[in-house]
Amino acid sequence: MVRILILNLFFSALIFPQQLSTSVSSENINITESVIYTIKIKDTEENPIIDISSLENFFSIIAGPNIGSEYKFINGEKSSSRSISWTLIPLSYGVLNIPSFEVDISGKKIKTKPFKINVTKQALDQAIKELFLEVKVSDNNVVVGEQVILTYTFYTRIASKVLSTEFPEYSDFWVEKLFDPVGIQFTPESWNDIEIEGYNYKYLKMYEVAIFPIKEGTFNLPSMIMKVQTKNSDSSFSRLFFSDPFFDTFSQMTRAKILVSDPLSIKVSSLNNIPSNFTGAVGKFNLSSTVSEKNIDEGSPTILRLTLEGEGNLGNIGKPKINFPNDLDIFEGETNIYKEISNNFSGSVTWEYNLIPRKHGLYQIDSIKIPFYNSSTKSWSTASSKPLQLNVNKSTIFDKNDKDIVSQNSNIIRYNRLGNQRWISNSNIKIEKGVIYILTLSLILFVMPFFQSTFKLLQHKILSFILIQSAMNQLIDRFNSTNSIFLDGPRIITDYFYQKKIIKSFNVDISTLKHLLSRKIKKADFKILSNFLDECQAKSYSQLDDKENNKKTISMLIKTLSSIDKYV
Structure with a gap:
């Protein structure tokens, strides 16, 4: 019995290697050529099981597995074989290995022959x-x-x-x-x-x-x-x-x-000696600025347009820091990017700001500067706009307190009475009541100037209180409606802290925002927000769409800001 078992093992060792053969189309190729790796199994009609994932350390698989079958009848005897092949291209120069793989054929394990592929650079005569x-x-x-x-x-x-x-x-x-x-x-x-x-x-x-x-x-x-x-x-x-x-x-x-x-x-x-007001511009740029109206009344809006033109990473440049004159309410508008597809990626990015002066007078918007790394000279340069002047005439429509209230809350509540109107008949009693109403109204109008400043101050405080209390709800709504938290998040967070009166202006960049918040909120909360803002700056380059990461980040931010909302 032992002799029979030894003979069976001996013949199995002889037969199984003959069942499987491996080959490559060439063992010497250049970096731009492909090689076909083939495994052929005789006397089987089943597909083999093989894992070649380790092959991807040296080659890219551009085709396969391609499986073929072959049947032969010789002197009335049938024979069959299966072949499986892959088309490969090398990932680098040098001698690359196609290792030995274990092939499972109907439960039997057989090892393949390894190969060494010599990959050379494309020679001049081969070009x-x-x-x-x-x-x-x-x-x-x-x-x-x-x-x-x-x-x-x-x-x-x-x-x-x-x-x-x-x-x-x-x-x-x-x-x-x-x-x-x-x-x-x-x-x-x-x-x-x-x-x-x-x-x-x-x-x-x-x-x-x-x-x-x-x-x-x-x-x-x-x-x-x-x-x-x-x-x-x-x-x-x-x-x-x-x-x-x-x-x-x-x-x-x-x-x-x-x-x-x-x-x-x-x-x-990496970039060295980065200017403090750097917002990410790399390339060659020019800067210009215009206003839609240079002569306006106080309380009337005008639009400042700041346009950066040139070649470079236009889509990745943040808004510049602008020192606007006092007594100007600033509302950020649209950002428009125009792309000129030519030999180089050129075009322009335009930032809009809505300016509303609270006082009459002559305002000057100083030259705006955007530093950029010049890709031609390999050094730092600055794109500058020309100064602008804005003449604001005195308005006879609103007084200062009215404009303060309007500037802080653009949603003016209007009440319209709907339904059937109640008409007053021409009876003597109604006339007497009408006289009383008129006298009462006259008295109210007479004493109103004495309480006007108190009333408007109260109205101003009520509106400010409403804005502060609604800041968190507005932040959550904007978070949930954004398509990309990494693009819109910094703007939403800045608006929130501005509404809460933690910062005095919403026209700040990420670096300035972090500096202001570091002294206003707890260290643990600041660390979370600081890491998020840094991540926004990094991801503004790639413009990747990661909806799953969006949800996780929004949940984390809402939790952190809800905690902050309780003590600021």
Whole structure:
């Protein structure tokens, strides 16, 4: 019995290795080429079970698993086999390992053969190919917030058709698309001609983006991957070249090819010697300011528009700190961003402020300054606006106390009496009562001036009390209605503390707000709010949509601010 068991184990050891074989299409490739890894199992009709997740440490899997079956009848005997394959592209240069995997075949475990793939850089003589995908980077050594342009271009000398494209995704970068081919119908006129090393090529820009790093470090950018269908060159090439936007109807035998752009590495440095009033601008900018009306009456609004134009991270620049004259009520308006999609990401961002003067006189809005890191000179610069003058005429409609009440509460309560009206008849009794009403009203009007200041002071205090008590409810409503707590949160929190009269102005930036609150609220509460405000500044670059994180953050903020509301 022992002899039989030993023989069974011996023959099993001989048979099982013959059941499974592994292969690679090539053991020597360059960084832009792909390799096909195949496992073949004989004498089985079941699909094997295999975990190749460790392979992703060295390669990107762009296709597979592709499973195939093969049946043969030789001299009346049937044989079958299964194959499973993956198409891989290397993640880096050097000798990369395809490790040994354990394959489960009907409960039996068999080990695969390991491979070493030698991956080299694309040599100069290899660069002149029939077709290739090129990536160009504007700068690979930048600072946080600085614009980097990535351009992907497809070159071909043979009849080609793009079957699919996998665009890269960039973690830790805010991204603006400059050119996206999705939805574009290419025509023969879309292609351009170029000569490279004596060869004539057709080329087409496939993708272009502007990326802005949001933190320092060295980042390896993923490659762009294209699957292209090609046809061998023949005498009909010149005719077929223009019969399709990608040259060919492919009526003849074709083959598929994977194109991969070269990997890129970008070094991002931190900004040094940051000015105290820096709000995130990196690029090249000019600043201008205008008011809608320069000559107005006191109590009448005018709109200040501050426009920053240029090239750079326009969507990530915070509002500047502005020192407005006293006796001006300031209400922040819209922020409008205009994007000019060209070779560089340029355009403008405009901030609006509604100004309402409480007193007549001549007001001057001093020059507004926005510091920015100049990406051309690699140094700090300042964009400045010209000073503005505002002439405010004396108004005869309101007195000062009236304007104070209106400025603090824009919702004026109006009462309209609805329903059937009660008419007074022409009886003598009603006339006498009417006289009494008139005399009483006259008396009230006569003594009212003596109590006017007291009445208006009381009215002012009542309105202020209502605003303070409703601040928390308004904050919760705005939190629950926002689409992004990290974009709108700082503004909502600033308005809350302004309504509670903890801060004297709502026109403050995050740094100023933190400085003011550090002396007003408990340390534990301040630490939570400070961390949240810092997170808002970091996430304003990426513009990520994280609804789940929104809910958790809102819940945390409401709990913290409810605690603060009890003692401020």
